[in-house]
Amino acid sequence: MDQPSLSLMPIEAHKLLIIGQVQGVGFRPFIHNLATRLNLLGSVQNLSGEVEVIIQGEVNNLYAFKQQLIDQSPAIAEPKIATSETIQNHNFTQFSILKSKENLNTEIHLPVDYFICEDCKKEITDPSNFRYQYPFTNCTQCGPRYTLIEKLPYDRVNTTMASFKLCPQCEQEYSTPTNRRFHAEPIACPSCGPQLEFRSTKLSNSDDPLTQTIQHLNAGHIIAIKGIGGYHIVCDAFNTQAIERLRKNKQRPDKPLAVMFADISNNDWSHIEQQVTLNNEIKALIKSTQRPIVLCSKSxxxxxxxxxxxxxxxxxxLLPYSPLHYLLLENFKRPIVCTSGNISGEPVITDNDECEHKLAHIVDGFLHHNRPIVRPADDSVYRQIGDQIRPIRLGRGTSPLELSLPFQLTKPVIATGAQMKNNIAIGEQSRVIISPHIGELTSLSSQSVFENCIKDLSHFYHIDSKTILSDAHPAYSSYQWAKKQKLTNSSITHKTILHHHAHASALVGEYMIENKQSHNNQKWLVFCWDGVGLGDEKQLWGGETFIGKPGNWKRAYSLKTFKPLGADKAARQSWRSAAATIWQLKPNYRHKQADNFAFQAWQKNINNPATSAIGRLFDAASYLAGFENDYSYEGQGPCQFEALVNTSVAEVIDLPISNDNPKEIDWTILIEKMANMDKTAEQKATIFHQSLAQLVVNICSAEAHNRSLKIGLCGGVFQNHQLVKSIQSNLKHKPFNVFIPKILPANDAAISFGQIIEDHFA
Structure with a gap:
C-alpha cells in the first residue's frame, strides 16, 4: 500500500508541560535540537521549575518527539510529561527558546552541582583548545548549579555568573543551537570568566596560581583551596609531617581525614587500589557525578x-569534583589530604576574606577564585553498612534531596531537624525537600546558615508554611528558633516531635517511598539506637525498640538506664560512662580518672541524668577495652572499637530481658565481660558487637508471634558496619526481613524528614 504523500500528513499543535529534573541540565537546548531534527515548529519556555513546550508538525513526529523526549534526554535530566493537550495551530516559522517566565505555581526542582563531563575534560587537557587548563570550564551537562543560583528561573542573570560578561567566542557558543554550550548558564573561558588567585607569605617562583599551589604542596605546605561549595584544606597525603602539622593547627588530633586521588583514566584504578580495597559498587559511586567521599577499607x-x-x-x-581539582591532581601527581575548610563546629567557609581571617593560623597559602558561592555545600559521605553502601552525610552533589511521597501532606510544613548533623526539610502536597548538611547548631555561624537555609528553600520552592516542627528538647537551637517564630507570629503553629519517634518515622517514610505505599496500616518493630534524645517525661533515650507505626509508637523495649557523670560531657569523655556502669555494678569500685568527689557527686545524682542510650554503652565498652583518651571527635571510641572486631571470635552473651513495660534490657553481664582483664581488646570488641546483634535477633524472635511486623534499624549506632553485618547474618535464616535506610542516613540527618512523617500521621 502506498504511503500518503507528505502534503496529506495531518498537522497538529500540542502543548506539553514537563516537570522533574529539567533545570540546569541542558534541557531547553535538548528540546530545541530534538524539535528541529523532527521538523517541528513551536517553542520551549522555562517556567521557574517546569518547562512548557509547544510543538507543531506532522502527527507521527509529534509522538516521536514525546517518546524521544524521555528516552534521549540528557543523562543528568529526569523529565516527566505532566500534561499534554492538543491546541489550535499557530503560524510558527521556527522552533524558538523563549525568555524564561516566573511561575509561582510550578513544581520546582533545584539542580545540584555536577562534576566536569568527559567533553569538558578533553578540552582542558588539549593544549590546542582555548580552554586548556581553565579551571572553570563547564557546559550544559556539568558544572556548578545549586551553589551559584541566586533565584529562579535558572538563567545566567540569576546566578553569580551574571557579573561575568561573555566574550564573543562564549557568546557564540551560548547562542548556537548545535553547540553543547547552547544556553549553558555558567559558561566561561579564560578571557571572560572567573580567575584563580594564589596568596601566601611564602615565596614562589611562578606567577601561575595553580603552579604556585603545586610548588607549595611539594614543599610540604598546607593550602586552603576554594572549590564549588566552599574551601578545603589540603596537603600531600604521603607527607606525615604536613598531615601532623595540619592536625595540630586545626586542633583535629585524631579525626580521620579524607584523601582525594587523581581521576580515573581508561578505567585504571591501580593508584587507588594500592591504598584501599574497592568493589564495583564502590567504584561506581566514587566515580559518579555526585563525587562523594566513600569510606573504604585500607589495603x-x-x-x-x-x-x-x-x-x-x-x-x-574521593575523586576530583571540579575542573580545578582535576587539574591540581593531574599536575601534582600524588593524592592529597582533603578536609573541610572551617573552624571546628562551624560551616564550611565560602568567602575569600573570611577564609584568610579564620584559617590564616592553619594554612600556609590560599588558592582563591572570584566566582562567589551563594550557599555552602559540604562533601557527601557514604559507607558500606551491612550489605549495602549507605549515606552518612548528604551534601554537594546529592542535595537538596527531593523526595516524592506516595501520599499527600495535609498542609505545608517546615521541619527544623536535630541539634547534631542538622539539616532542614520542607514539605507540601506530595513532596519533601531536604537541605544539604548544615552540621552542629552550636555556633552562631551554623545557626545563621540554618536560618538562611530555611528562608532559601522556602523561597525557591514557593512554600509558605505556618506549621513549624522541631525536636522536643527545649535547649536545642532548632527548638529555640521555632519557639521564637511562634512568639513573633501568632499565625504560626509550633509542634514538637520526640527525637526517636522522628527516627522511627523517617525509616518507615523511606520504606513507604521505596514501595509506593500510601497507607499507614503496616505495624513495625523498629530498633532505634543512638547517643541521646529526649523521650517521654524528659527521660534521655537512646536504646529503644518501638512497636507501632508513624503517629502511634509504643516503647516496647529499652536499655536499662545508667547515669554517666557530667551529663553532656560523657559524649566526649568515655570514662564517665565507664565509671557509671561499673559503679552501678560495684559501688566500692574506684576509677582511676574519677576522684572521690566525682564518686560522691554521682551517688548524690548531681549532674548525672539517667540514660538508656546504647551509644553511651558503646562509650563505656570502648573505654574498658583500652580506648581511654578523651574524644577529639564524635564517636571516636566506638569507631576504633568497631575496627577491632574479628568475627572468628565466637563468644556471644544473651542479655537478660525483663517483663516490665517497657521490657528492660540488662547490660550488666556485658559490661562485666568488658571489665574482665583476661580478655583482649579484640575479643571484647567482638563479644560486644555480636552480643548486641544477638539481642536484636532475640527480640525479633520474641515478637515473631506477630508475623505482620516489619523490622527496621535506625539511629546512629546502626551506621556501625560490623554490628549491622552481624545482625543481617544472624537473621539470614530467620523469617525476618530487616529494613535499613539507604536514601537518608540512619543518623540525625534523617530527623527533619521523620518529623514531617510523624506529624502527618499523628
Missing part, C-alpha cells in the same frame, strides 16, 4: 600517611 599495600585515619581500618576516598 595491605597502603602507603598513605599513617596519621590520616589513626586506629581505624578505613579511609575516606
Amino acid at each position: 595491605s599495600t597502603n602507603t598513605l600517611g599513617e596519621n590520616i585515619a589513626p586506629n581505624l581500618n578505613e579511609v575516606g576516598v
Whole structure:
C-alpha cells in the first residue's frame, strides 16, 4: 500500500508541560535540537521549575518527539510529561527558546552541582583548545548549579555568573543551537570568566596560581583551596609531617581525614587500589557525578600517611569534583589530604576574606577564585553498612534531596531537624525537600546558615508554611528558633516531635517511598539506637525498640538506664560512662580518672541524668577495652572499637530481658565481660558487637508471634558496619526481613524528614 504523500500528513499543535529534573541540565537546548531534527515548529519556555513546550508538525513526529523526549534526554535530566493537550495551530516559522517566565505555581526542582563531563575534560587537557587548563570550564551537562543560583528561573542573570560578561567566542557558543554550550548558564573561558588567585607569605617562583599551589604542596605546605561549595584544606597525603602539622593547627588530633586521588583514566584504578580495597559498587559511586567521599577499607599495600585515619581500618576516598581539582591532581601527581575548610563546629567557609581571617593560623597559602558561592555545600559521605553502601552525610552533589511521597501532606510544613548533623526539610502536597548538611547548631555561624537555609528553600520552592516542627528538647537551637517564630507570629503553629519517634518515622517514610505505599496500616518493630534524645517525661533515650507505626509508637523495649557523670560531657569523655556502669555494678569500685568527689557527686545524682542510650554503652565498652583518651571527635571510641572486631571470635552473651513495660534490657553481664582483664581488646570488641546483634535477633524472635511486623534499624549506632553485618547474618535464616535506610542516613540527618512523617500521621 502506498504511503500518503507528505502534503496529506495531518498537522497538529500540542502543548506539553514537563516537570522533574529539567533545570540546569541542558534541557531547553535538548528540546530545541530534538524539535528541529523532527521538523517541528513551536517553542520551549522555562517556567521557574517546569518547562512548557509547544510543538507543531506532522502527527507521527509529534509522538516521536514525546517518546524521544524521555528516552534521549540528557543523562543528568529526569523529565516527566505532566500534561499534554492538543491546541489550535499557530503560524510558527521556527522552533524558538523563549525568555524564561516566573511561575509561582510550578513544581520546582533545584539542580545540584555536577562534576566536569568527559567533553569538558578533553578540552582542558588539549593544549590546542582555548580552554586548556581553565579551571572553570563547564557546559550544559556539568558544572556548578545549586551553589551559584541566586533565584529562579535558572538563567545566567540569576546566578553569580551574571557579573561575568561573555566574550564573543562564549557568546557564540551560548547562542548556537548545535553547540553543547547552547544556553549553558555558567559558561566561561579564560578571557571572560572567573580567575584563580594564589596568596601566601611564602615565596614562589611562578606567577601561575595553580603552579604556585603545586610548588607549595611539594614543599610540604598546607593550602586552603576554594572549590564549588566552599574551601578545603589540603596537603600531600604521603607527607606525615604536613598531615601532623595540619592536625595540630586545626586542633583535629585524631579525626580521620579524607584523601582525594587523581581521576580515573581508561578505567585504571591501580593508584587507588594500592591504598584501599574497592568493589564495583564502590567504584561506581566514587566515580559518579555526585563525587562523594566513600569510606573504604585500607589495603595491605597502603602507603598513605599513617596519621590520616589513626586506629581505624578505613579511609575516606574521593575523586576530583571540579575542573580545578582535576587539574591540581593531574599536575601534582600524588593524592592529597582533603578536609573541610572551617573552624571546628562551624560551616564550611565560602568567602575569600573570611577564609584568610579564620584559617590564616592553619594554612600556609590560599588558592582563591572570584566566582562567589551563594550557599555552602559540604562533601557527601557514604559507607558500606551491612550489605549495602549507605549515606552518612548528604551534601554537594546529592542535595537538596527531593523526595516524592506516595501520599499527600495535609498542609505545608517546615521541619527544623536535630541539634547534631542538622539539616532542614520542607514539605507540601506530595513532596519533601531536604537541605544539604548544615552540621552542629552550636555556633552562631551554623545557626545563621540554618536560618538562611530555611528562608532559601522556602523561597525557591514557593512554600509558605505556618506549621513549624522541631525536636522536643527545649535547649536545642532548632527548638529555640521555632519557639521564637511562634512568639513573633501568632499565625504560626509550633509542634514538637520526640527525637526517636522522628527516627522511627523517617525509616518507615523511606520504606513507604521505596514501595509506593500510601497507607499507614503496616505495624513495625523498629530498633532505634543512638547517643541521646529526649523521650517521654524528659527521660534521655537512646536504646529503644518501638512497636507501632508513624503517629502511634509504643516503647516496647529499652536499655536499662545508667547515669554517666557530667551529663553532656560523657559524649566526649568515655570514662564517665565507664565509671557509671561499673559503679552501678560495684559501688566500692574506684576509677582511676574519677576522684572521690566525682564518686560522691554521682551517688548524690548531681549532674548525672539517667540514660538508656546504647551509644553511651558503646562509650563505656570502648573505654574498658583500652580506648581511654578523651574524644577529639564524635564517636571516636566506638569507631576504633568497631575496627577491632574479628568475627572468628565466637563468644556471644544473651542479655537478660525483663517483663516490665517497657521490657528492660540488662547490660550488666556485658559490661562485666568488658571489665574482665583476661580478655583482649579484640575479643571484647567482638563479644560486644555480636552480643548486641544477638539481642536484636532475640527480640525479633520474641515478637515473631506477630508475623505482620516489619523490622527496621535506625539511629546512629546502626551506621556501625560490623554490628549491622552481624545482625543481617544472624537473621539470614530467620523469617525476618530487616529494613535499613539507604536514601537518608540512619543518623540525625534523617530527623527533619521523620518529623514531617510523624506529624502527618499523628
